[in-house]
Amino acid sequence: MSAVPIASPHAHGGAGVSRIMAKVMLALAPATLYGFWLYGWPAIYLWIVTVLAALLGEATCLRLADQPARPVLLDGSALLTGWLLALSLPPWAPWWLGAVGGLFATIVAKQVFGGLGQNLFNPAMVARVALLISFPVPMTAWVAPLPLTAAGAPGLFDGLLVTLGSATQLDAVSSASLLGHAKAELSRGVDLLHSLGGHPLSLAGYRPGSLGETAGLLIAAGGIAMIVMGVISWHIPAAMLAGIALPAAIGHAVDPARYLDATTHIFSGGALLGAFFIATDYVTSPNTRAGQLLFGLGCGLLTYVIRTWGGYPEGVAFAVLLMNALAPAIDRLLKPRIYGRNRKGAPLPS
């Protein structure tokens, strides 16, 4: 870094974009590897395609803007965007879904706004929502886990065929995710006490879903590791999870046949991934601690509202994007007091 201060009293902690990104990726790696094992080669190919597309989009835009592409590509932010997007896709999705999503994330949601630090919305979530609205069928084609080591799992080559969308026979059992199943059954008039009998919540993540939602415990462990390392503060994750869990607990206590319980809400869908890795994005979240609490709470409450009463079974991406739009307003509303001045900006009496 060229900005190392020479004169005292400054000391540089060594933090930089690339180092923070590396720590985030490190925290994300266990859950990702577990997801790879759970869903086999198609998931690995999809991850590679999505990340490469995100990098390609970034490089293309930088070249069009006559900027050197290498330093920006090496800071890891585009890689992380593609990675997070891949974690939110159905693991056996066709390759073009990851490719379109990756390009959309870095070109439309990031570079159009001016690159890292300028984007109003989280690029990975913009791409996910764009994909969900554009391609509702492949974006909700969840498959049951088929671990890499299990008999009948697609191998190195068969997995490639799945990702390329030309597999002659599908060995996977397609199935609804838990939230989708609950919503579909509720709309048919089957209450939760009956409909969830065949869909136990597996904390080990052995159930249909995206890479980033099944390994809930590993995602949470990675998130806590990031808090310990000082990459993120606890405010947004805690507030967001509370924002989901509190109304869920109240609703479940009132009518268990209509409302899912808090544990299911927390461990389903993108709640944990969203709370620890997506809502905490520095660029698109408020700067003050109070603002972060408000932001996280809003993300959580909106997620619960969309999941419970909205048209889509999962709402983390929408909730985060809506709160992203409010982040600048929250920053204006909850400005820190200037040192030596009161809240109105007048000097303090000496």
Place this chain on the structure above:
Amino acid sequence: MKLFQVFKDGLWSQNVVFAQMLALCPTMAVTTSGTNGLGMGLATTAVLVMANVLVALIRDFVSRQVRIPIFVVLIATLVTLVDMALNAWLHDLYKVLGLFIALIVVNCAILGRAEAFASKSPVLASALDGLGMGLGFTLALVLIGLVRELLGGGTLFAQASLLLGSGFAFLETTVIPNYGGVLLMILPPGGFLVLGLLLALKRVTDARLATRAAVPTVAAQGA
């Protein structure tokens, strides 16, 4: 020559959508296909030319204080005529464009041209200005509509025969058969995305043209 310049400005350098950023409401609403864009553009062009000619004709008799109400009444009358004519002769297209035809009356580009150009210019120049602006608007709508239609449905000029008669059925092309379609492009966000990207493209093109035009002059000065 100057008259031709008036016409040319409307097509490109003063384009209603791509340069003045006016009339974005109909632009977003009807450009879900090339055909819709073309129909809306032509209807607006008809209103623009007639409104400009009428305003230019009466500009000497209308006092400044009441000019805006007079213009509005004129434009509203013309729009009603176009609305009824479309309903009578192109009923299928009317069913698609429906509400937006009536909304031509609040298209800011029309009152804008009446106020900014026709109320200060002779009849012929005003007519040409209306024609240029209208065709430029049509060009923009068709371009946006075609891009959105291609990405969203894989076709070009679908249902063009409804607008232009069965003789133009050859325009209807299916570019990508068995195409699932990017639903987002047909929805409102697609309109904003495509407009933004086309605007960027126009600016890049203009900048390229400007540098290309500037290079020989500089060389000539140096010599």
